[in-house]
Amino acid sequence: MFLELDGHGPRYAQLIRALKSAILEGRMAAGSRLPPTRELALQLELSRTTVLAAYEQLRAEGYIEGRVGSGSFVADLPVAPLPDPRRAEFCTPSRYVQRARMQRDIRPTRQHYDVRFNLLSTNPLINPTxxxxxxxxxxxxxxxxxxxxxxxxxxxxxxxxxxxxxxxxxxxxxxxxxxxxxxxxxxxxxxxxxxxxxxxxxxxxxxxxxxxxxxxxxxxxxxxxxxxxxxxxxxxxxxxxxxxxxxxxxxxxxxxxxxxxxxxxxxxxxxxxxxxxxxxxxxxxxxxxxxxxxxxxxxxxxxxxxxxxxxxxxxxxxxxxxxxxxxxxxxxxxxxxxxxxxxxxxxxxxxxxxxxxxxxxxGGFERHLRRVRKELMARRKALIEGLRRHAGGRVEIVDTPAGMHVVAWLNGYDHARTDALVAHARSRGLGLYPMAHYVHTPPPRAGLLLGYGRLTTSALQEAMQLFGQCLDEMDAGVAAAS
Structure with missing residues (x-):
């Protein structure tokens, strides 16, 4: 008798699921005799106690019947035909679901999660205390x-x-x-x-x-x-x-x-x-x-x-x-x-x-906020100073003294070249996020949304140095191509 355990949860629960599937799918016909517990235990490399527990549960739920002196037999149950996924018909979903399906998942949290320097704007500062x-x-x-x-x-x-x-x-x-x-x-x-x-x-x-x-x-x-x-x-x-x-x-x-x-x-x-x-x-x-x-x-x-x-x-x-x-x-x-x-x-x-x-x-909440605000100020300063030092006149910074992100417009970049910069930076371990991903009408200028909440000041300094190197490499690539 072929039974395949799915590997999830206790062994007796896996056996119960496998036997239920065999019965409901018609692979074990009504009235057919189940293998003796010792034999099935030996076949599946299970303990007899495990098989006994599974049989007892199936008997309690009405899937099998015990006959004194004869063993366990499949109960007379209606067998559901195997579904054909090509012919399956589903009811029309609600208008809400139809509209929700059209909302593509654009959450930036799914991008660059595995890079060393992730400049995601929605990452808040983690206060270790x-x-x-x-x-x-x-x-x-x-x-x-x-x-x-x-x-x-x-x-x-x-x-x-x-x-x-x-x-x-x-x-x-x-x-x-x-x-x-x-x-x-x-x-x-x-x-x-x-x-x-x-x-x-x-x-x-x-x-x-x-x-x-x-x-x-x-x-x-x-x-x-x-x-x-x-x-x-x-x-x-x-x-x-x-x-x-x-x-x-x-x-x-x-x-x-x-x-x-x-x-x-x-x-x-x-x-x-x-x-x-x-x-x-x-x-x-x-x-x-x-x-x-x-x-x-x-x-x-x-x-x-x-x-x-x-x-x-x-x-x-x-x-x-x-x-x-x-x-x-x-x-x-x-x-x-x-x-x-x-x-x-x-x-x-x-x-x-x-x-x-x-x-x-x-008062713990406001003490936390004071500490976070002070640290964010330092991180914002490190990011902006790093941009100015390593990117120079190639970016224009929107210097608003608030929040946990800044916008940096890229001079001489269009949206296609910005996407190429993002891909290149990712290969170097730097996660960048184009402004074009946050607007419905593409902005006339290409830019980046740079979050500084999650990275320390020293990490931000390294990240901005790497950003400058990525810009240099993009410029060198353009020069070599021309």
Whole structure:
């Protein structure tokens, strides 16, 4: 009797699966006798105890029948025909799935993961002392937190700490009733789509924009209207004349272009939203990291009409695997978002929420931010100095003192040559990311998005020296070809 074990899990479980497949596929007909346990054990090089356990389980589930003095026999079961994958017919998926299939996976995290110097912009700084602090907070929370669901809106203590933090650092006045705890910013985008958008509704987004937010709205069926940005952020004069349902912006540090939305444009955008009864989603993904003074006040702090949905995430400020974020909601939308959160996943993990709340309450969170901000300043300085020393006039740096990345425009490069530079740098152990990957309309200039959050200052100095060598080698290649 031919049986093939799949190699996954305990041997008796593998044998059960193999026997079930043989029975259901008709290779063992109803009424046929199974091999004696000693014989099958010897054939498959298993212990007899393992075979006995498998037979007992199959007998309990009704696949086989035991006859005293005769052995075990296959029960009379309907046998399913083998599927023909060429003829398999599937029901038409939902319109959401059809749209989601069109959203190609453009996450840059899948690129250059194996190179020595990876300049990925979405990599936050890893604070080595945070591991110990967070371990202690988790242990404390596990001991002191009730092990039960705490409500879809989130732990009250964490929502209170978020309010206190936003009042001190971002100029936002809110109560815990205004705050919804989410599984990161990505869930906030998804909830916003569910609450506010029907298929065909217009969503205004910056160009360039954050690709995951764009995909969340596109998969939901929104009609995306892309509005250009410049050195002062979103160009409000280019906003559509109609009435969009939502405007999605990154005012504190435009992603990926690095500009900051000027005060005059912030006020203009708020007037636009009030006049057209639309909502604004403020994605404040790294507004805390500003190096030439205090962080700028959030757009929400200027919102007298209560039309701004504020989104923040702890993943950028702590570590990416901490899937906790928050939304500050207009009063008119509060209950609808809480309901959407409940229908999505009931609630966020309570122990992690309690650990984070205590970490914020005892001052550990802001001590961590001060340390990270200081280190990021040093890394940003190392990156820019290295660019100037080794790339010289071949790059133009967008020097915005905020965030965890800079944009470097390449002089004398088109997009094809930039792709060749990226491929060559990868072969030398350097991970580069073209700006063209972050925009929907190719920019008139070729450039790179250079993240400095994950590499140390010494590693960044080496990376920029290697970058300069790659530029030299590209120039030498052009000279040799001519």
């Amino acid at each position: 945070l591991v110990n602090h967070w371990s202690r907070e988790l242990a404390r929370a596990a001991t002191h937190t009730a092990l039960e669901e705490n409500g879809s809106q989130g732990l009250h203590g964490l929502r209170q700490q978020v309010c206190d933090y936003l009042a001190r650092r971002r100029g936002i006045r809110a109560s815990p009733e205004d705050v919804l705890i989410t599984n990161g910013a990505q869930q906030a985008f998804s909830l916003t789509a569910r609450v506010l958008l029907d298929e065909g509704d217009t969503v205004v987004m910056e160009d360039p924009d954050y690709f995951s937010a764009y995909q969340a709205f596109a998969a939901h069926g929104a009609r995306l209207c892309l509005v250009r940005t410049d050195a002062d952020g979103l160009v409000c004069s280019a906003l559509p004349a109609g009435s969009p349902r939502l405007v999605c912006v990154t005012p504190s540090h435009q992603f990926p272009g690095c500009s900051v939305l000027s005060l005059s444009r912030r006020l203009e955008l708020l007037r636009y939203a009030a006049a057209r009864s639309c909502w604004i989603l403020e994605d404040d993904y790294d507004g805390e990291f500003r190096y030439d003074g205090q962080p700028l006040a959030a757009l929400r702090s200027l919102d007298g009409g209560d039309r701004v949905i504020y989104v923040g995430s702890f993943s950028k400020m702590l570590f990416t695997s901490l899937r906790l974020g928050y939304m500050v909601l207009p009063a008119a939308l509060r209950e609808d978002f809480i309901t959407a959160k409940y229908l999505s996943d009931l609630c966020c993990p309570v122990i992690e929420q309690a650990a984070l709340a205590h970490f914020m309450e005892n």
